[in-house]
Amino acid sequence: MSQQITSAITMTQLHLGERALQIDWSDGRKSTFHYFWLRDNCPQSRLIATDQRILETINIPEDIYPKAGYLTDDNQLQITWAYDGHVSRYDGNWLRAYDYSNGAKSPHRLLNEQPKLWDATIKNELSIVDYSSFITQPSVERAFLNQFHALGFGILCNVPTELGQVLKVGRRFGIVRPTSWGELFDIKARVETDAVAYTNIPLAAHTDSTYRNPPPSIQILHCLVSETEGGESTLVDGFKIAADLRTQAPQKFDLLATTPLHFYSHTVNTEHHAISPVIRLDAQGNVEGIRYSNHAVQPFLLPSDVMEAYYDAYCTFGRMREHNIYQIRYQLRPGDLYMVDNRRVMHGRTGFSRGGDRHLQGCYIEYDQLLSRREVLNRDQFS
Amino acid sequence: MSQQITSAITMTQLHLGERALQIDWSDGRKSTFHYFWLRDNCPQSRLIATDQRILETINIPEDIYPKAGYLTDDNQLQITWAYDGHVSRYDGNWLRAYDYSNGAKSPHRLLNEQPKLWDATIKNELSIVDYSSFITQPSVERAFLNQFHALGFGILCNVPTELGQVLKVGRRFGIVRPTSWGELFDIKARVETDAVAYTNIPLAAHTDSTYRNPPPSIQILHCLVSETEGGESTLVDGFKIAADLRTQAPQKFDLLATTPLHFYSHTVNTEHHAISPVIRLDAQGNVEGIRYSNHAVQPFLLPSDVMEAYYDAYCTFGRMREHNIYQIRYQLRPGDLYMVDNRRVMHGRTGFSRGGDRHLQGCYIEYDQLLSRREVLNRDQFS
Numbered sequence: 001m002s003q004q005i006t007s008a009i010t011m012t013q014l015h016l017g018e019r020a021l022q023i024d025w026s027d028g029r030k031s032t033f034h035y036f037w038l039r040d041n042c043p044q045s046r047l048i049a050t051d052q053r054i055l056e057t058i059n060i061p062e063d064i065y066p067k068a069g070y071l072t073d074d075n076q077l078q079i080t081w082a083y084d085g086h087v088s089r090y091d092g093n094w095l096r097a098y099d100y101s102n103g104a105k106s107p108h109r110l111l112n113e114q115p116k117l118w119d120a121t122i123k124n125e126l127s128i129v130d131y132s133s134f135i136t137q138p139s140v141e142r143a144f145l146n147q148f149h150a151l152g153f154g155i156l157c158n159v160p161t162e163l164g165q166v167l168k169v170g171r172r173f174g175i176v177r178p179t180s181w182g183e184l185f186d187i188k189a190r191v192e193t194d195a196v197a198y199t200n201i202p203l204a205a206h207t208d209s210t211y212r213n214p215p216p217s218i219q220i221l222h223c224l225v226s227e228t229e230g231g232e233s234t235l236v237d238g239f240k241i242a243a244d245l246r247t248q249a250p251q252k253f254d255l256l257a258t259t260p261l262h263f264y265s266h267t268v269n270t271e272h273h274a275i276s277p278v279i280r281l282d283a284q285g286n287v288e289g290i291r292y293s294n295h296a297v298q299p300f301l302l303p304s305d306v307m308e309a310y311y312d313a314y315c316t317f318g319r320m321r322e323h324n325i326y327q328i329r330y331q332l333r334p335g336d337l338y339m340v341d342n343r344r345v346m347h348g349r350t351g352f353s354r355g356g357d358r359h360l361q362g363c364y365i366e367y368d369q370l371l372s373r374r375e376v377l378n379r380d381q382f383s
Numbered sequence: 384m385s386q387q388i389t390s391a392i393t394m395t396q397l398h399l400g401e402r403a404l405q406i407d408w409s410d411g412r413k414s415t416f417h418y419f420w421l422r423d424n425c426p427q428s429r430l431i432a433t434d435q436r437i438l439e440t441i442n443i444p445e446d447i448y449p450k451a452g453y454l455t456d457d458n459q460l461q462i463t464w465a466y467d468g469h470v471s472r473y474d475g476n477w478l479r480a481y482d483y484s485n486g487a488k489s490p491h492r493l494l495n496e497q498p499k500l501w502d503a504t505i506k507n508e509l510s511i512v513d514y515s516s517f518i519t520q521p522s523v524e525r526a527f528l529n530q531f532h533a534l535g536f537g538i539l540c541n542v543p544t545e546l547g548q549v550l551k552v553g554r555r556f557g558i559v560r561p562t563s564w565g566e567l568f569d570i571k572a573r574v575e576t577d578a579v580a581y582t583n584i585p586l587a588a589h590t591d592s593t594y595r596n597p598p599p600s601i602q603i604l605h606c607l608v609s610e611t612e613g614g615e616s617t618l619v620d621g622f623k624i625a626a627d628l629r630t631q632a633p634q635k636f637d638l639l640a641t642t643p644l645h646f647y648s649h650t651v652n653t654e655h656h657a658i659s660p661v662i663r664l665d666a667q668g669n670v671e672g673i674r675y676s677n678h679a680v681q682p683f684l685l686p687s688d689v690m691e692a693y694y695d696a697y698c699t700f701g702r703m704r705e706h707n708i709y710q711i712r713y714q715l716r717p718g719d720l721y722m723v724d725n726r727r728v729m730h731g732r733t734g735f736s737r738g739g740d741r742h743l744q745g746c747y748i749e750y751d752q753l754l755s756r757r758e759v760l761n762r763d764q765f766s
Contacts, residue, residue: 040682040694259666275494277666301487371654
């Protein structure tokens with residue numbers, strides 16, 4: 001409730017009904033607010049320091065009604081409640097912003113943003129951000145974060161090629177999330193290897209840590225040394241593929257959205273299991289997450305008469321993620337760093353020769369800390 | 384694929400069909416395996432160290448078939464694939480365990496466990512575990528973790544009342560997840576306060592950090608000092624309430640499962656938003672999460688003709704969570720420590736007088752690290 005829209009439109013008339021009141025506005029609009037809603041959202045029933053509600057909603061009488069109610073000269077609605085004599089005051093601008101009877105959406109910008117879906121053509125319009133500008137100019141950092149939130153990935157260049165530097169970048173946006181690998185992980189070609197990532201074979205696009213619950217929401221990878229041939233980084237927008245699949249082959253989309261898969265990883269000291277469909281939908285049926293790792297997924301256990309249709313859907317999605325219509329490829333040079341929304345954007349790399357060294361360092365952070373940083377930067381912009 | 388069931392039942396006959404093969408077993412069962420599935424799950428196409436699939440599934444020909452196939456004397460199926468000459472060998476016990484044509488479930492025990500729903504009567508059968516037994520006897524730790532996974536909470540007693548001790552317990556199960564509060568948070572009555580939790584007013588049952596995305600999955604609270612009157616800790620099983628509501632009032636359940644709410648918190652340096660319904664369902668319609676904080680939830684913005692029905696559902700759930708049929712109350716003494724699955728079990732406290740000091744310390748860990756620890760302990764038990 002911190003953002004209020006200042007407006008010349010004022011409340012002109014108040015009508016008290018049985019379970020709700022009606023407000024007439026100076027521009028002719030009429031709004032209805034239920035008494036229960038008004039009492040529940042009383043501004044005087046919140047902690048001032050944090051804006052948290054201290055009222056317990058279940059204690060409001062179901063048939064609550066006002067003893068008195070009027071509009072003030074300074075565009076406030078004042079209600080005295082019959083059951084306990086409590087007085088609530090509501091600012092007209094706030095009521096206008098939360099006018100659900102006329103379909104109000106949240107005044108928080110964040111809640112009304114939609115992801116910007118992309119395919120391989122995004123490479124032509126991509127801004128790769130210079131690290132020193134990024135750390136010295138809040139407007140550059142803000143633009144980087146806005147682009148990251150819209151696209152699900154971002155690339156910085158000229159990041160100092162020092163060991164552990166990726167943690168400094170991660171900590172700028174929030175708090176590094178340690179996993180069983182520690183805070184930081186090194187990706188090099190190794191002879192003795194713990195995971196597919198630590199070899200020189202191609203890595204088809206995937207999301208990371210699919211077997212964790214929850215998986216880390218943002219991965220950051222920083223290139224320190226790159227002397228091999230090949231080994232281009234690949235990025236692909238899982239939301240775009242899901243949206244196209246939904247249009248072109250809705251039955252395949254539905255199979256991927258409703259069939260739970262088992263993702264698994266084990267080492268001497270750990271054993272991780274997670275269950276998820278490839279495409280996760282929210283309660284409204286919008287795509288909210290992608291989980292795809294052909295390395296970690298366990299044998300499908302589906303009815304025989306579904307198995308072939310499921311494989312068809314799984315491989316259609318799998319081919320789309322590797323198709324040059326959707327996938328961008330990018331040769332990371334020392335000092336390049338990319339970040340991906342691990343719930344949306346799949347990443348991988350092409351194969352590389354053993355001709356030289358290759359060394360990346362990575363870490364995980366959580367999405368909401370990055371969003372918090374972005375919101376605070378945006379708040380500063382307008383304050 | 385690490386767990387195999389040893390069995391005296393063997394494969395007796397092999398029939399090669401057009402897109403699948405059939406196996407006859409010594410007990411009369413017949414199983415069908417698609418060629419595509421067999422090639423995709425070829426044991427020789429996995430990294431030995433990690434059991435990860437290195438084969439890229441989309442590269443398997445859609446009409447794959449064998450050049451040759453036979454059963455060996457040691458109960459193995461051997462297939463030579465026509466398209467590339469690759470040879471795959473499958474153990475009969477493994478095929479039996481993954482026999483999806485006869486409805487096989489995953490052989491991993493974890494995937495077949497169901498939560499044990501509970502109400503207030505659980506208090507009579509609850510085992511509160513002594514900390515020194517817990518840290519010295521793996522069987523006690525294993526039993527504690529099994530109970531935690533079934534019930535969504537657990538209580539330890541006689542934990543040393545040293546500052547920071549809660550971090551030691553958290554690190555035993557995995558890795559402490561820092562938030563904007565740091566790794567550890569202190570809960571005391573304060574005059575100047577940052578959140579409702581830091582006051583002496585009653586805290587109705589809630590899940591923590593509802594405005595984070597994702598919220599931390601496990602909360603640990605450790606009691607260091609408890610000299611106040613009142614201030615009992617409350618715990619309630621959100622899955623049990625959801626299950627009962629689904630039976631008793633399915634329309635209310637559906638409203639809570641399909642209506643997204645906005646959870647919000649802000650301080651000088653942070654601004655966190657999350658969107659979620661109260662009851663989260665997985666792709667099969669099973670309850671997978673509860674998010675309920677009357678403090679952090681923002682004004683409902685719903686169509687006028689839905690608002691009263693939604694409040695009715697929200698308050699029904701809210702009253703159930705505070706009802707003595709469902710809620711257990713427990714007076715934490717110094718040295719007590721409780722852990723809750725923050726995606727399932729709501730916690731709170733009754734009000735307390737300012738007569739004495741009260742000091743708890745808490746931290747967050749992630750669920751899958753605790754499960755990993757449990758799986759490794761169980762693995763050791765049987766190996």
